[in-house]
Amino acid sequence: MCATVRNPHTPAGARILDTASALFYERGIRAVGVDLIADEAGTTKKTLYDRFGSKDELVAAYLARRAERWIAFLTDYLAEHAPEPGPQRVLAVMDALKERMSGQDRGCAFVNAFAELGGTDHPGNAVIREDKHYMRSLFIRLVGEAGIPDPAAVGAHAHLLYEGAIVARTAGGLEGAYDEARAAMARLLAA
Amino acid sequence: MCATVRNPHTPAGARILDTASALFYERGIRAVGVDLIADEAGTTKKTLYDRFGSKDELVAAYLARRAERWIAFLTDYLAEHAPEPGPQRVLAVMDALKERMSGQDRGCAFVNAFAELGGTDHPGNAVIREDKHYMRSLFIRLVGEAGIPDPAAVGAHAHLLYEGAIVARTAGGLEGAYDEARAAMARLLAA
DNA sequence: CTGCGAGTATACAGACCGGTATGGTTATGT
DNA sequence: ACATAACCATACCGGTCTGTATACTCGCAG
Numbered sequence: 001m002c003a004t005v006r007n008p009h010t011p012a013g014a015r016i017l018d019t020a021s022a023l024f025y026e027r028g029i030r031a032v033g034v035d036l037i038a039d040e041a042g043t044t045k046k047t048l049y050d051r052f053g054s055k056d057e058l059v060a061a062y063l064a065r066r067a068e069r070w071i072a073f074l075t076d077y078l079a080e081h082a083p084e085p086g087p088q089r090v091l092a093v094m095d096a097l098k099e100r101m102s103g104q105d106r107g108c109a110f111v112n113a114f115a116e117l118g119g120t121d122h123p124g125n126a127v128i129r130e131d132k133h134y135m136r137s138l139f140i141r142l143v144g145e146a147g148i149p150d151p152a153a154v155g156a157h158a159h160l161l162y163e164g165a166i167v168a169r170t171a172g173g174l175e176g177a178y179d180e181a182r183a184a185m186a187r188l189l190a191a
Numbered sequence: 192m193c194a195t196v197r198n199p200h201t202p203a204g205a206r207i208l209d210t211a212s213a214l215f216y217e218r219g220i221r222a223v224g225v226d227l228i229a230d231e232a233g234t235t236k237k238t239l240y241d242r243f244g245s246k247d248e249l250v251a252a253y254l255a256r257r258a259e260r261w262i263a264f265l266t267d268y269l270a271e272h273a274p275e276p277g278p279q280r281v282l283a284v285m286d287a288l289k290e291r292m293s294g295q296d297r298g299c300a301f302v303n304a305f306a307e308l309g310g311t312d313h314p315g316n317a318v319i320r321e322d323k324h325y326m327r328s329l330f331i332r333l334v335g336e337a338g339i340p341d342p343a344a345v346g347a348h349a350h351l352l353y354e355g356a357i358v359a360r361t362a363g364g365l366e367g368a369y370d371e372a373r374a375a376m377a378r379l380l381a382a
Numbered sequence: 383c384t385g386c387g388a389g390t391a392t393a394c395a396g397a398c399c400g401g402t403a404t405g406g407t408t409a410t411g412t
Numbered sequence: 413a414c415a416t417a418a419c420c421a422t423a424c425c426g427g428t429c430t431g432t433a434t435a436c437t438c439g440c441a442g
Contacts, residue, residue, distance in 0.1 A: 028307050030221040033399060045401080045421055051418095055400065105310070111298075112306035114362035116219050117414065118297055132363030157370035160368065161348070164355030171305035172323030182275065183347035188375065191382045224429060235390060236431080242388095246430065352412065 006051055008061065013051040015041040021062045025109050029059055029116045056123055059113070063127040066109050071134065073100055085145035087189045090158060091182055093139070097162065098178040107170035108163075135159055148189060158185050197242055199252065204242040208214040212253045217302050220250055220307045250304070251314040258322045258372055262293060264330075276336035278380045279347060282373055284330070286381050288353065289369040298361035299354075326350055349376050 008162065019041040023032040034055050038045045052058040072073055074096050083090035106112065110128040118123050139162070140155030165181035168174045199208065210232040214223040229236045263286050264367055273283035297303065301319045308315050331346030332352070333373040339345055356372035359365045 010418065012427095027312065028221070030219070031307070034401080035398080044227070044422085046403090046421085047419060049401070081196070091268075107302075107305065107309065108358075111302060111358055111362050114298065115303035115306035116222070118362070119217065129364050130363055132365065136359070136363070136365065145355065148328065153371070153374065156365075156371045157352070157378070158366075160355035160359055160372050160375060161351050162355065162356040163363070164351035164353065167299075167302055167354040167358060168327070169352055171302050171319055173320050174323065174327065174347075176347075180344070180347045181351050183344065184379065186353060187348070187382050188378060191378050198387095201388065225431085226428080235392085237391085237433090238389060240431070 006053055008051040010051065012041070012043045012047050016043060016048050016051060016057070017061055017065065020058055021066065024059065024062050024128070025066075025104075025106055025112075027115060034058075059117075060123040060127060063110065063113055063124045063131075066125060067131045067134075070100065070131075074138075085142070085147075087146050087148070090139065090142045090146060090189060091185055093142070093158075094161065094165070094182040094185060095180060097165070098182075101166070101169070101178070105170055108166045111163075111167070122147050132163075135162060143189070146189070154188060161185050161188075197244055199242040201230070201242065203234045203238050207234060207239050207242060208249070208252055208256065211249055212257065215250065215253050216257075216295075216297055216303075220304060225249075239250075245313055248299065250308075251318060254301065254304055254315045254318040254322075257378075258271070258318060261322075262325065271344050276333070276338075278337050278339070280335045281330065281337060281380060282376055284333070284349075285355065285356070285369060285373040285376060289373075290357070292357070292360070292369070296361055299357045302358070323354075326353065334380070337380070345379060352376050352379075 001135070007013075016037060020032070020037045023037060023040065034045055034048055037058075038048050041048075048058070052061060074093065077096035078089060078092055081095065082089040110131045113124055114128050117128075136156065136159045139159040140151050143155040144151035145160060161181040161184050165177045168180075169177035174180075193262075198204075209224070209229060210264065211228045214228060214231065225236055225239055228249075229239050239249070243252060268287040268290070269280060269283055272286065273280040301322045304315055305319050308319075327347065327350045331342050331348040334346040334349060335342035352372040352375050356368045359371075360368035365371075
């Protein structure tokens with residue numbers, strides 16, 4: 001029963017998802033074939049298709065897990081470094097981002113995926129939008145909890161700085177982008 | 192003589208570049224094959240390779256011309272709508288962006304290209320960085336000419352809002368992103 | 383009139399793509 | 413003891429990928 005939905009939570013399935021995630025992020029989705037993924041994961045294409053059904057669904061699983069892990073990291077980071085509401089808690093999101101992205105120069109996985117999948121009916125597109133909307137509403141919530149007026153607008157502005165920083169740092173190669181975005185955010189919150 | 196450098200400025204060469212540009216932007220670089228480009232341009236692969244040498248060089252030509260045209264559009268827009276230095280001239284960049292991107296929901300061509308080419312030695316990568324650096328220094332210059340203190344920092348902040356707006360609007364599907372970025376920019380310039 | 387650049391048309395090479403088929407092995411739980 | 417899930421190994425399918433080869437036509441400038 002349940003022929004369409006597979007269970008990827010097996011040792012080989014985990015290896016496949018780990019390998020695919022690294023390769024997709026590092027080289028791009030279309031640049032990585034299923035043969036390579038199976039090879040690098042020390043398994044076979046048969047197992048890959050038994051676990052995930054198709055490359056598209058594997059891509060969607062990659063994006064979904066990446067979003068899940070980033071949110072978990074961010075939540076933990078905020079709880080530890082900025083547990084109290086206030087402007088510092090908003091700025092701590094940028095600190096978390098900077099720490100998370102250190103050593104990763106391939107930018108935002110969701111923006112990159114959008115570049116390859118956008119405009120199609122690929123199952124990954126829903127995950128991409130979901131991530132952006134989550135970050136947007138997180139900023140709005142944090143700004144509101146900080147007692148800053150007009151949190152919908154100011155939170156949106158903070159979110160734009162967050163997104164812009166990732167692009168500027170990676171595609172633009174501008175090394176100070178995360179610090180700049182944090183400074184701009186502080187300025188906006190104080191205005 | 193001059194075997195490596197071809198001259199793409201011929202009728203068929205122009206058709207190929209036009210067709211390739213539209214397809215690359217709309218569907219992504221790796222998703223579009225040279226056969227399709229030649230077909231849609233009403234010519235042959237032979238001619239494509241005679242004019243551009245390789246797909247990689249055609250991609251680089253696509254990016255270079257896109258940057259060139261955007262800068263020309265932006266320069267004209269500023270000269271017409273905000274000829275005098277001042278904060279309004281900085282904000283006019285966002286107006287130009289909004290007008291330019293109306294009807295185009297596939298985001299920044301350079302960010303998209305970075306998603307597919309980043310981390311390689313593809314000739315297009317230089318064009319990508321060049322564009323981001325141009326926009327960065329343009330913002331710094333405009334902010335400086337407006338007489339605003341610390342133009343290096345404030346210009347950088349404006350640039351981050353600019354980049355973030357494109358991502359939020361396209362990958363994130365957030366329709367008000369350009370207006371939000373303009374408002375945030377005004378707020379920053381006034382602070 | 384002749385040489386050349388530009389273009390058309392078609393076929394091919396060699397690799398890689400996503401996906402399927404067949405068949406055998408091992409571990410586990412009933 | 414027997415089914416089942418998970419896995420490995422290998423071969424294959426039709427299609428597409430970038431890039432090259434061959435051979436022809438046309439217009440133009442020296």
